[in-house]
Amino acid sequence: MSYVRIWVHLVFSTKNRERMITDDLKLKLLEHIKINAKEKELWIDSINCMADHMHVLISLGREQSVGKAAMLIKGESSFWINNNKLIAGKFVWQDDYYAVSVGEKGVNRLRNYIANQEKHHRKKSFQEEYDEIIK
Numbered sequence: 001m002s003y004v005r006i007w008v009h010l011v012f013s014t015k016n017r018e019r020m021i022t023d024d025l026k027l028k029l030l031e032h033i034k035i036n037a038k039e040k041e042l043w044i045d046s047i048n049c050m051a052d053h054m055h056v057l058i059s060l061g062r063e064q065s066v067g068k069a070a071m072l073i074k075g076e077s078s079f080w081i082n083n084n085k086l087i088a089g090k091f092v093w094q095d096d097y098y099a100v101s102v103g104e105k106g107v108n109r110l111r112n113y114i115a116n117q118e119k120h121h122r123k124k125s126f127q128e129e130y131d132e133i134i135k
Contacts, residue, residue, distance in 0.1 A: 012097035019051035
């Protein structure tokens with residue numbers, strides 16, 4: 001029996017980083033993504049979002065890739081928002097995403113970071129954070 005434990009921190013933003021995710025939408029969106037991921041056998045450990053971006057900690061299975069996981073989360077969630085007319089206008093995630101592997105020792109720290117996005121972004125914008133990560 002195969003055992004695979006590959007932790008990935010996945011971050012993606014709304015198209016043009018528009019602040020489209022309201023507090024009301026956030027609760028529905030996070031719950032929907034968790035349910036859909038479970039149906040697709042994608043293990044989401046932690047998830048949270050701000051008005052313009054999302055952080056997800058996933059554990060990939062032996063048949064899964066980062067690209068496929070990102071597509072399942074982003075594509076289906078934007079379809080769901082638009083199909084259910086949960087916002088005025090069209091909801092779109094940006095095509096690109098950030099994904100980085102995480103070691104077992106860093107998982108708890110990352111869980112805390114994801115859970116505390118609101119606090120974190122009072123000090124640093126998404127753009128500042130992204131620029132630091134890329135460097």
